[in-house]
Amino acid sequence: MHHDDIAGFFATRASLDTNAYLELSFTFECAGDPRAAAAHLASEQSTAQWQRVGIAEDFRPQFAAKVLELNATPLPAFSVPLAVTPPGPVHRCRAVIAHPHGNFGARLPNLISAVLGEGVYFAPGIPLVRLEDIRFPDAYLAHFEGPQFGVAGVRERLQVHGRPIFLGVIKPNIGLPPEPFAQLGYEGWLGGLDIAKDDEMLADAPYSPLAERATRLGALRVRAEQETGVPKGYLANITDEVDRLGALHDVAVNAGANFVMVNAMPVGVSGVRALRRVARVPIVTHFPFIAAFSRIPAHGVHSRVIARLQRLAGADVIIMPGFGDRMMTPPHEVLENVQACLEPMGPLKPSLPVPGGSDSAATLTGVYRQLGTVDFGFVPGRAVFGHPMGPRAGAMSLRQAWDSIAAGVPVAEHARSHPELAAALG
Amino acid sequence: MHHDDIAGFFATRASLDTNAYLELSFTFECAGDPRAAAAHLASEQSTAQWQRVGIAEDFRPQFAAKVLELNATPLPAFSVPLAVTPPGPVHRCRAVIAHPHGNFGARLPNLISAVLGEGVYFAPGIPLVRLEDIRFPDAYLAHFEGPQFGVAGVRERLQVHGRPIFLGVIKPNIGLPPEPFAQLGYEGWLGGLDIAKDDEMLADAPYSPLAERATRLGALRVRAEQETGVPKGYLANITDEVDRLGALHDVAVNAGANFVMVNAMPVGVSGVRALRRVARVPIVTHFPFIAAFSRIPAHGVHSRVIARLQRLAGADVIIMPGFGDRMMTPPHEVLENVQACLEPMGPLKPSLPVPGGSDSAATLTGVYRQLGTVDFGFVPGRAVFGHPMGPRAGAMSLRQAWDSIAAGVPVAEHARSHPELAAALG
Numbered sequence: 001m002h003h004d005d006i007a008g009f010f011a012t013r014a015s016l017d018t019n020a021y022l023e024l025s026f027t028f029e030c031a032g033d034p035r036a037a038a039a040h041l042a043s044e045q046s047t048a049q050w051q052r053v054g055i056a057e058d059f060r061p062q063f064a065a066k067v068l069e070l071n072a073t074p075l076p077a078f079s080v081p082l083a084v085t086p087p088g089p090v091h092r093c094r095a096v097i098a099h100p101h102g103n104f105g106a107r108l109p110n111l112i113s114a115v116l117g118e119g120v121y122f123a124p125g126i127p128l129v130r131l132e133d134i135r136f137p138d139a140y141l142a143h144f145e146g147p148q149f150g151v152a153g154v155r156e157r158l159q160v161h162g163r164p165i166f167l168g169v170i171k172p173n174i175g176l177p178p179e180p181f182a183q184l185g186y187e188g189w190l191g192g193l194d195i196a197k198d199d200e201m202l203a204d205a206p207y208s209p210l211a212e213r214a215t216r217l218g219a220l221r222v223r224a225e226q227e228t229g230v231p232k233g234y235l236a237n238i239t240d241e242v243d244r245l246g247a248l249h250d251v252a253v254n255a256g257a258n259f260v261m262v263n264a265m266p267v268g269v270s271g272v273r274a275l276r277r278v279a280r281v282p283i284v285t286h287f288p289f290i291a292a293f294s295r296i297p298a299h300g301v302h303s304r305v306i307a308r309l310q311r312l313a314g315a316d317v318i319i320m321p322g323f324g325d326r327m328m329t330p331p332h333e334v335l336e337n338v339q340a341c342l343e344p345m346g347p348l349k350p351s352l353p354v355p356g357g358s359d360s361a362a363t364l365t366g367v368y369r370q371l372g373t374v375d376f377g378f379v380p381g382r383a384v385f386g387h388p389m390g391p392r393a394g395a396m397s398l399r400q401a402w403d404s405i406a407a408g409v410p411v412a413e414h415a416r417s418h419p420e421l422a423a424a425l426g
Numbered sequence: 427m428h429h430d431d432i433a434g435f436f437a438t439r440a441s442l443d444t445n446a447y448l449e450l451s452f453t454f455e456c457a458g459d460p461r462a463a464a465a466h467l468a469s470e471q472s473t474a475q476w477q478r479v480g481i482a483e484d485f486r487p488q489f490a491a492k493v494l495e496l497n498a499t500p501l502p503a504f505s506v507p508l509a510v511t512p513p514g515p516v517h518r519c520r521a522v523i524a525h526p527h528g529n530f531g532a533r534l535p536n537l538i539s540a541v542l543g544e545g546v547y548f549a550p551g552i553p554l555v556r557l558e559d560i561r562f563p564d565a566y567l568a569h570f571e572g573p574q575f576g577v578a579g580v581r582e583r584l585q586v587h588g589r590p591i592f593l594g595v596i597k598p599n600i601g602l603p604p605e606p607f608a609q610l611g612y613e614g615w616l617g618g619l620d621i622a623k624d625d626e627m628l629a630d631a632p633y634s635p636l637a638e639r640a641t642r643l644g645a646l647r648v649r650a651e652q653e654t655g656v657p658k659g660y661l662a663n664i665t666d667e668v669d670r671l672g673a674l675h676d677v678a679v680n681a682g683a684n685f686v687m688v689n690a691m692p693v694g695v696s697g698v699r700a701l702r703r704v705a706r707v708p709i710v711t712h713f714p715f716i717a718a719f720s721r722i723p724a725h726g727v728h729s730r731v732i733a734r735l736q737r738l739a740g741a742d743v744i745i746m747p748g749f750g751d752r753m754m755t756p757p758h759e760v761l762e763n764v765q766a767c768l769e770p771m772g773p774l775k776p777s778l779p780v781p782g783g784s785d786s787a788a789t790l791t792g793v794y795r796q797l798g799t800v801d802f803g804f805v806p807g808r809a810v811f812g813h814p815m816g817p818r819a820g821a822m823s824l825r826q827a828w829d830s831i832a833a834g835v836p837v838a839e840h841a842r843s844h845p846e847l848a849a850a851l852g
Contacts, residue, residue, distance in 0.1 A: 048625075049597040049812055052606070059601030080506050083723055083756040103600050103631065109665050109692035110629040117627065117689070117714030122747070122783065127721070127754050171475040174529050175485030180478070199474075201543065203536040205529065239535050242668050243700040263543070266535035268694025274669040288543030292726045293719040295553070297509055300718045300726075321548070328553050330509040357548065386475055 001039060008058075009039040011066035011098065019139040021098035023068075024115055028095065028129035029079060029298060031088035034072035037125040038095045042067050045119030046103060063103055069096040078128060080298050086125050101136075106143030108270045108313060116301060128299045134308060141312075141346030145273070149282045149316045150349025151342070151375050157258065157282065158194050158231050163374050163406065164364075165352065166194045166398050167235070168391070169381035173199040178208050182216035184391050185234065188384055189224035191395025191420075195233035196221075197379070200263050200286040200319075202237050204248065210236065211251050218256010235259040235284055242271040246278045253281055259317075264306070265289040269313045276314030284317040284354075285310045291321070295328065303333060307340040311351045317377060322355030323367055331370060338371055354379050361401035361424040365411055388423050397424035427465060434484075435465040437492035437524065445565040447524035449494075450541055454521065454555035455505060455724060457514035460498035463551040464521045468493050471545030472529060489529055495522040504554060506724050512551050527562075532569030534696045534739060542727060554725045560734060567772030571699070573742045575708040576775025577768070577801055580742055583684065583708065584620050584657050589800050589832065590790075591778065592620045592824050593661070594817070595807035599625040604634050608642035610817050611660065614810055615650035617821025617846075621659035622647075623805070626689050626712040626745075628663050630674065636662065637677050644682010661685035661710055668697040672704045679707055685743075690732070691715040695739045702740030710743040710780075711736045717747070721754065729759060733766040737777045743803060748781030749793055757796060764797055780805050787827035787850040791837055814849050823850035 030037035043050075046065040051057045072091040079092070104110035120129060147153075155161055168188045170181055185196035196217070204210035217234040224232050236257035238248040245267070249260050264272055264285040272285060293300035303320065310318050320337045321327040334355050341353040353376050359367065360383030367378065380398065387394030400421040404414030415422040456463035469476075472491040477483045498517040505518070530536035546555060573579075581587055594614045596607055611622035622643070630636035643660040650658050662683035664674040671693070675686050690698055690711040698711060719726035729746065736744050746763045747753040760781050767779040779802050785793065786809030793804065806824065813820030826847040830840030841848040 045627075047598065047600050049808055050601070051598060052602075052610070053812060053814065053816055059598055063601040080722055081724070082721070082754075083759070084751065084754045086751060086754075102633075104627065104629040105631055107629060107666050109667065109689060109697075110627070112692035113627055113665060113689045113714040116718060117692075118712075119627070121715075121717035121721070122753060124752060172473065172477060172485055174473050175476070175489040176478075184478070201471075201530065201536070201539055201545070203530040203533060205531055207528075239539060240533050241535065241699060242694060242696045243703070263535060263539045266538035266543075266694075266696075268668060268692075268697055270668045270692075270697065271535075271694055273667060277669070286544075288539040289547075291547035292542060295508070295547070296506055296722055296725055298507065299722055325510065325512060326550060327548060328508075328510045328512075333509070382475055386479060388479065390479055 001036065001043065006036055006039040008060050009042040009064060009067055011068060013068055016066070016098055019137045020100055020102060021137065022101050022115065022140065023135040024097045024099055024131060025133040026095045026097060026129055027093065027132055028126045029075060029090060029092050030125045031086040031090055032125045034070065034091045034093050037123065038067045038070050038093065041095065041120065041123040041126060042097050044123045045099065045114055045117065063100060065097050065099040067095055068098050080128060080296065082127055085127055101140050106140060108273055108309065130298065130300050130302060131305055132302045134305050136346070138346040141348060144312050144348065145276055145314050146311060146348030147314055147316045147351050148276060148279060151352045154282050154316055154352050158233060160194055163402055164368070165377040166192065167197050167354065167377050167379040168193045168384040168395060169197055169199050169379060171381050171385040173202045175207060178213040178216045181208065181213060182220050184385055185217050186220040186224055187391040188395045189221065189232045190227065191392035192399035193384065193395045195235050195259060197235035198237035198261065200237060200239065200261065200288060204240060210238065210248060211255060214252040214255035214257045221256055233259050235261050237261045239263045239267060242267060242274065245271060245275045249275060249279055257281070259284055261286055263288045264310050264315070269309045272310065272313040272315060282316035283314060284319065285315040286319045287321060304336045304340040307337045311341060311345060311348060315351050317352045317354055319354040319356055319379060322357045322359065323370060324358055324363065327357035338376065342375060352377055359383060361397040361411065361421055364398065364401045365405055368405060383424060389420060393420040393423065396420040427462065427469065432462055432465040434486050435468040435490060435493055437494060439494055442492070442524055445563045446526055446528060447563065448527050448541065448566065449561040450523045450525055450557060451559040452521045452523060452555055453519065453558055454552045455501060455516060455518050456551045457512040457516055458551045460496065460517045460519050463549065464493045464496050464519065467521065467546065467549040467552060468523050470549045471525065471540055471543065489526060491523050491525040493521055494524050506554060506722065508553055511553055527566050532566060534699055534735065556724065556726055556728060557731055558728045560731050562772070564772040567774060570738050570774065571702055571740050572737060572774030573740055573777050574702060574705060575742045577778045580708050580778050584659060586620055589828055590794070591803040592618065593623050593780065593803050593805040594619045594810040594821060595623055595625050595805060597807050597811040599628045601633060604639040604642045607634065607639060608646050610811055611643050612646040612650055613817040614821045615647065615658045616653065617818035618825035619810065619821045621661050621685060623661035624663035624687065626663060626665065626687065626714060630666060636664065636674060637681060640678045640681035640683045647682055659685050661687050663687045665689045665693060668693060668700065671697060671701045675701060675705055683707070685710055687712055689714045690736050690741070695735045698736065698739040698741060708742035709740060710745060711741040712745045713747060730762045730766040733763045737767060737771060737774060741777050743778040743780055745780040745782055745805060748783045748785065749796060750784055750789065753783035764802065768801060778803055785809060787823040787837065787847055790824065790827045791831055794831060809850060815846060819846040819849065822846040
């Protein structure tokens with residue numbers, strides 16, 4: 001890019017029709033002039049070569065991405081060891097780029113190709129770059145269906161109001177046949193789980209065919225509803241090849257599942273959106289693979305971008321890494337993901353956030369306090385199904401923990417008269 | 427995990443039916459005992475809780491992943507700045523893990539969920555982990571269709587043998603209407619391109635609807651074939667929502683496209699496989715998003731794993747980052763990706779590798795020498811469509827460069843009598 005061309009990739013917000021642009025927040029580390037690097041980042045993700053040879057034309061005014069903000073701080077060197085680095089003085093930068101969504105339209109794969117594609121990760125001089133956030137104007141959001149049920153619809157189905165939704169990952173799962181697997185779910189429901197769920201790795205496998213699993217859990221779900229007098233959820237993992245999702249949804253739902261789960265990135269967010277178009281029950285998405293590109297602070301994608309894409313695709317419930325050392329996710333990132341689910345997003349309903357990972361009755365108070373809302377799902381696995389007194393007691397321990405929080409009584413005090421809770425804390 | 431349980435996640439290759447296992451090569455950095463960390467890595471990606479409370483059962487013999495090899499070297503600290511790190515002495519490790527594919531079957535999303543899922547990226551004590559390679563036994567590969575045409579089928583269609591396939595990315599593309607866009611492709615074909623291709627960011631957009639683009643290029647492709655006497659390819663980018671891919675394939679092919687492209691990760695490799703089941707022309711995959719999780723040597727996934735998944739999904743041609751500083755990819759990684767396309771893979775046909783990025787007549791000799799084979803595609807953009815003498819001359823410069831290589835004449839010498847080549851080198 002010639003020096004004179006750089007200015008063509010900078011603009012002020014006031015000069016743009018903001019409804020025509022996505023706003024992308026990037027951090028990056030570059031070698032050489034930060035202003036030139038930012039211009040390349042904008043150019044490569046949009047117009048690149050913006051005129052034919054020998055023709056007086058310029059596609060930049062309508063089609064180029066434009067840098068709205070840029071801050072640069074010198075660094076002694078790139079902060080992460082890399083195989084190949086460009087030469088020149090290093091800066092760490094923050095940039096906000098306006099990207100015209102008319103270039104590709106309301107299509108998730110094309111959106112991803114533009115904002116997380118070759119143009120972003122191969123911009124000259126920028127070996128480290130992270131898309132920190134993305135904002136969509138209402139004109140763009142209007143083309144997406146978003147969640148069909150959302151937080152209110154999920155609460156309505158379960159008749160749960162004013163408290164978190166309690167989910168339990170049935171364990172063991174890999175290797176356990178449907179009959180004893182369903183029995184575990186039944187015990188969990190009787191103990192107070194709202195939703196008994198499949199593990200995200202449990203597929204339509206020979207040792208646990210989905211049709212049989214859903215049939216057995218569907219029957220026991222009805223029995224649990226009759227015995228407890230409240231609605232219950234069975235969340236079937238239908239993660240599979242994208243051209244099987246619709247059929248597997250029908251298999252699971254016809255057999256008695258009333259929630260379905262897919263692993264968002266392994267299936268692709270476009271696969272989630274396709275499922276949304278045919279789903280009759282709430283869609284729950286799970287987080288495999290995301291940490292591969294969101295963990296390193298200096299490169300990749302902030303996980304809230306993926307949360308926003310899942311909401312755009314129509315996830316009613318989004319399971320994400322939660323608090324606690326095990327999940328290796330800083331608390332601010334958990335909160336940013338929860339916010340991406342719940343905050344206003346044009347006409348789209350909110351998704352129920354489920355920050356998970358090694359939770360139990362002992363962690364509920366902390367999770368609730370940090371989130372500052374009851375609009376979340378709580379999803380232990382071993383705390384319910386590895387509870388020393390069994391799954392029913394494990395589920396009871398969660399509800400007892402919530403009862404004590406709701407009553408303003410310390411959980412440890414409540415445990416003195418509730419042996420299931422005491423065992424969970426022990 | 428209790429100390430006694432660790433041994434249950436180690437095995438020797440000789441003790442296993444290797445046809446029942448995938449072999450996964452990981453590098454990771456861990457805190458604490460490397461042997462315990464490796465056992466966690468195997469456990470979390472497979473059985474996790476392997477028995478019900480109070481029941482004498484053990485799912486590990488059949489269903490657990492097992493560590494086959496482990497090497498650990500002390501490190502002073504984690505090599506990458508992280509937001510959250512576990513405590514304890516740090517080691518850098520290499521591990522080979524055998525993962526039983528019967529846990530999930532021949533389904534790409536479930537495969538990804540197992541080998542790149544929560545179990546891998548959230549194994550206790552392991553904040554940095556990279557899946558370096560994956561090997562599939564023939565018993566697993568037998569369930570996949572793989573490429574429909576492969577290298578031989580692509581060559582047959584184009585009647586090109588004994589030399590690389592020359593592709594050109596028509597530029598400009600974002601903003602340019604179909605009529606002048608098609609004219610550029612036509613010029614490229616007349617100059618010697620085998621395939622004129624859409625940019626990976628060019629969608630079915632209002633300024634360039636796919637149906638009109640494919641119709642215009644289809645008509646000019648036939649004319650170029652008549653004028654040159656050789657088959658030509660128009661590669662239409664049909665990247666879009668997964669439930670539109672089949673229909674867009676038909677739109678493009680019925681209008682005259684004879685190759686189709688999808689962006690593998692944005693669409694999802696399962697979407698590629700679904701397209702493979704209905705495609706009537708070779709499928710080309712492109713690489714947006716992959717660098718988000720493959721660039722950092724210490725974390726994420728080696729890009730050759732994604733190349734293998736694309737071949738498994740049925741990509742006939744795989745476009746990948748190539749040589750040269752611009753692509754920020756070490757030469758060994760380019761070669762490893764090319765190898766993943768071409769080496770034997772059970773019953774699956776090879777995919778044609780296309781290492782790309784800022785190539786021109788000036789880089790062809792180096793690329794050919796490094797690859798050591800003619801079985802590759804060469805895919806310049808600006809070197810053809812930004813050539814100072816126009817696209818026809820740009821395409822001619824590539825063929826002239828190859829003619830000189832084939833004749834054993836230095837390219838610079840050949841340029842003396844070929845002005846198009848001279849301009850490309852200038």
